[in-house]
Amino acid sequence: NAGVTQTPKFQVLKTGQSMTLQCAQDMNHNSMYWYRQDPGMGLRLIYYSASEGTTDKGEVPNGYNVSRLNKREFSLRLESAAPSQTSVYFCASRPPGPEETQYFGPGTRLLVL
């Protein structure tokens, strides 16, 4: 049981390049989330998926797209990377019910030059 896995761990992009961050969970959770973490700003929700086949915008969706490929996988795509997207990206998943915690992946550190 690997929990939540993310690839890659680190990435350097040039402005304008595109890339996809991958996330997978093997806990059969319905909900999955993408956050970005910036110093002094905590975690900000980019997109989430309450169940397979649905996605919704979070607090900071501009410049990103997501795909809930199946119940296990939730990917985040940057079509044209900008320096403002330099951040640490965390994927999380959660089973149903408000008392249930989110389980976080180890994070992807992205630098956009």
Add this chain to the structure above:
Amino acid sequence: GEDVEQSLFLSVREGDSSVINCTYTDSSSTYLYWYKQEPGAGLQLLTYIFSNMDMKQDQRLTVLLNKKDKHLSLRIADTQTGDSAIYFCAEYSSASKIIFGSGTRLSIRP
């Protein structure tokens, strides 16, 4: 709208108690959480409290909830160097969302 606020830094002496405070705005929140993030790692749940409780204790951790003032606190007794981390307060919102505060960085002085 939904918002969770915390102070950014806290410094305490080893062996003393640490108290990390948080305020939230959504009075309908049913669950409130405390997460811990160690350097280079993701967030891990420390503890949570249901909104109909005032206090929850778990070993060295005590969570106090004042629903009237929408104030949540985390007390760590006998703070150790291993407690150095960023602590996030979070509230359960609607539509499967959990809203996080900006995190409080706890540093321990010898």
